[in-house]
Amino acid sequence: MRVVTTLQKIASQQLPFLLSLPAFLLQGYFLLIPLAFIVVISVTSDALGGQWLFTLSQYRDLCSSMHMKVIFNSAVLSCIAGGLSLLIGYPVAYYLAMRAGRMKHALLVFLILPSWTSFIIQVYSWFYLLQKHGLFSSFFYSIGLTSEPLSLLNNYGATVLGMVYCYLPFMVLPLYTVLEKMDKRLLEASADLGANAWQTFTHIVLPLSHSGIRVGLALVMVPAFGEFAIPDLMGGVKDLYVGHMIMEKFLVFRDWHSGAAVVMLSFMIPIVCVGLWYLMSKSVRYVQGEE
Amino acid sequence: MQQLAGSRFGRYLNPLFVLGVYLFLYLPIVVLVVFSFNDGDFAGGWKGFSLRWYYEMADSHEILGALKASLIVASSATILSLVCGTCAVIATKWLRLGRWLNIFYANVLVPDIVLGIGLLCVFSVMGFPLGYKSLIIGHTVVGLGFVIPIVGARFHQIDPILTEASLDLGATQWQTMRRVVLPLLMPGLMASGLLVFTLSLDDFVISFFCSGTHIETLSVYVFNQVKNMIDPRINALSTCMLLISSACVMCLAYLNVLDQVVHSE
Numbered sequence: 067m068r069v070v071t072t073l074q075k076i077a078s079q080q081l082p083f084l085l086s087l088p089a090f091l092l093q094g095y096f097l098l099i100p101l102a103f104i105v106v107i108s109v110t111s112d113a114l115g116g117q118w119l120f121t122l123s124q125y126r127d128l129c130s131s132m133h134m135k136v137i138f139n140s141a142v143l144s145c146i147a148g149g150l151s152l153l154i155g156y157p158v159a160y161y162l163a164m165r166a167g168r169m170k171h172a173l174l175v176f177l178i179l180p181s182w183t184s185f186i187i188q189v190y191s192w193f194y195l196l197q198k199h200g201l202f203s204s205f206f207y208s209i210g211l212t213s214e215p216l217s218l219l220n221n222y223g224a225t226v227l228g229m230v231y232c233y234l235p236f237m238v239l240p241l242y243t244v245l246e247k248m249d250k251r252l253l254e255a256s257a258d259l260g261a262n263a264w265q266t267f268t269h270i271v272l273p274l275s276h277s278g279i280r281v282g283l284a285l286v287m288v289p290a291f292g293e294f295a296i297p298d299l300m301g302g303v304k305d306l307y308v309g310h311m312i313m314e315k316f317l318v319f320r321d322w323h324s325g326a327a328v329v330m331l332s333f334m335i336p337i338v339c340v341g342l343w344y345l346m347s348k349s350v351r352y353v354q355g356e357e
Numbered sequence: 358m359q360q361l362a363g364s365r366f367g368r369y370l371n372p373l374f375v376l377g378v379y380l381f382l383y384l385p386i387v388v389l390v391v392f393s394f395n396d397g398d399f400a401g402g403w404k405g406f407s408l409r410w411y412y413e414m415a416d417s418h419e420i421l422g423a424l425k426a427s428l429i430v431a432s433s434a435t436i437l438s439l440v441c442g443t444c445a446v447i448a449t450k451w452l453r454l455g456r457w458l459n460i461f462y463a464n465v466l467v468p469d470i471v472l473g474i475g476l477l478c479v480f481s482v483m484g485f486p487l488g489y490k491s492l493i494i495g496h497t498v499v500g501l502g503f504v505i506p507i508v509g510a511r512f513h514q515i516d517p518i519l520t521e522a523s524l525d526l527g528a529t530q531w532q533t534m535r536r537v538v539l540p541l542l543m544p545g546l547m548a549s550g551l552l553v554f555t556l557s558l559d560d561f562v563i564s565f566f567c568s569g570t571h572i573e574t575l576s577v578y579v580f581n582q583v584k585n586m587i588d589p590r591i592n593a594l595s596t597c598m599l600l601i602s603s604a605c606v607m608c609l610a611y612l613n614v615l616d617q618v619v620h621s622e
Contacts, residue, residue: 083448083452084448085444085447086444086448086449086452088445089441089442089461092441092497092498093461093501096476096479096494097463097467097498099479100472100476100478100479101471103475103479103482104471104474104475104478107478154378157371158374158375158378161375165372173375175607179603180382180383180386182559182605182606183559183598183602184561184579186576187576187579187598187599191386191388191389191595193587194385194389195384197587201388292471294470298584299580299583312470316566326478329470332468333467333468
């Protein structure tokens with residue numbers, strides 16, 4: 067009898083620990099170990115039969131002109147996608163947060179609705195419009211803009227279009243969050259003090275939404291840097307991107323060590339950029355505060 | 358504000374621009390859905406309404422197989438991440454170790470491609486065969502990143518007076534958990550469950566790396582199928598998936614949790 071109660075006591079004491087175990091085990095085995103593994107194999111080579119030796123040669127190889135070109139392509143695409151979605155997303159977030167009134171929630175739901183289906187399907191839906199004999203090219207042909215129906219797919223513009231289409235909601239959401247929380251009395255105060263709409267925007271709204279812009283750019287540019295499905299489907303195979311390079315190294319060449327270096331790079335470059343920007347904006351504010 | 362609304366930009370340009378963006382977002386989807394009901398393939402233009410492609414979709418073993426795989430993976434990952442996540446939230450709060458839950462934010466922050474590649478490497482090193490199990494594990498790990506913050510936030514909102522009252526009135530801890538805490542957590546559980554289910558159903562990158570050669574989920578099937586080619590059966594399939602995810606979003610909006618998710622970012 068005493069044994070049973072002791073057992074029960076132990077069980078009830080250990081129960082919370084046991085309950086939390088599955089989630090933490092999953093986290094450890096299938097998130098932390100994979101991440102650590104990528105870091106480790108990116109700085110080792112297995113040249114000597116099974117023994118892994120520390121080396122930075124994979125990173126050195128990344129500096130070759132071929133790799134640099136791919137990295138440059140991805141960086142440019144990621145910047146264009148980030149910049150365009152900011153330009154398009156800001157007015158939308160502004161309208162939703164400041165002027166939509168009761169329609170706000172409905173509009174927000176309809177904004178994110180498309181991004182809740184697989185982005186493969188979102189990209190596929192553009193095929194109907196852009197393809198040869200698709201709606202757009204037929205339209206351009208019928209109004210005489212082009213002499214024959216052209217395919218509007220497989221070019222850089224199509225890639226950019228696909229990226230902006232898929233990533234736009236990720237830009238609008240953080241901007242909306244910041245703009246919605248903003249104290250609207252500041253705008254009235256600014257107007258009362260004689261600022262015009264543009265001055266209010268550049269001096270009040272824009273500086274106060276800085277954190278939203280930063281989060282939005284990070285949410286768009288980090289995944290855009292490693293993206294491979296959208297350029298693959300919309301842009302044809304003319305330009306190679308970091309995402310392609312990762313996929314090829316792992317699935318085709320089975321060269322894990324240099325693949326892992328590319329993965330690290332695709333992860334670190336955007337994070338370092340965001341971090342630098344954060345530090346810079348902080349120091350700018352510090353200097354301004356000093357004045 | 359007065360002046361902002363009064364300027365020409367404020368009055369006309371901004372709403373018009375927003376209208377344009379919504380057209381941009383919905384035009385391709387509407388065309389996709391409309392042409393799934395077209396009697397004829399795309400090259401012939403519009404030939405009249407029919408459900409032909411839906412019947413052909415239902416006859417295709419590949420599509421049904423992919424649908425089955427996706428549903429199995431999504432529902433298993435949802436259940437697993439809900440059970441593990443809720444247990445972890447309750448247990449860590451009980452032990453007053455709640456801050457350890459913060460490590461689960463990493464699951465959302467790590468890009469899919471990094472996690473997918475990492476899992477692929479670890480599975481191969483461990484000799485773990487790629488298939489349903491690896492897919493479910495991958496999706497569960499991502500799911501935990503949504504379940505734990507949402508359920509954790511909900512748990513935080515529970516008034517301690519309620520649980521104390523329950524214990525005072527003679528309920529055991531287990532009864533308090535089941536009869537008081539769990540019902541109060543329900544909205545969070547529903548919301549995160551729906552979220553994980555939709556995300557898993559739509560996931561491409563992790564499925565692409567973890568599915569191996571035998572199994573194709575819907576997204577992977579569509580990716581392999583549509584490289585520059587239009588297949589009206591895919592339209593029918595996409596329409597069905599759009600319906601499922603729209604239903605989930607509407608449920609989430611109804612549960613009023615989208616706001617919470619947005620603000621927790």
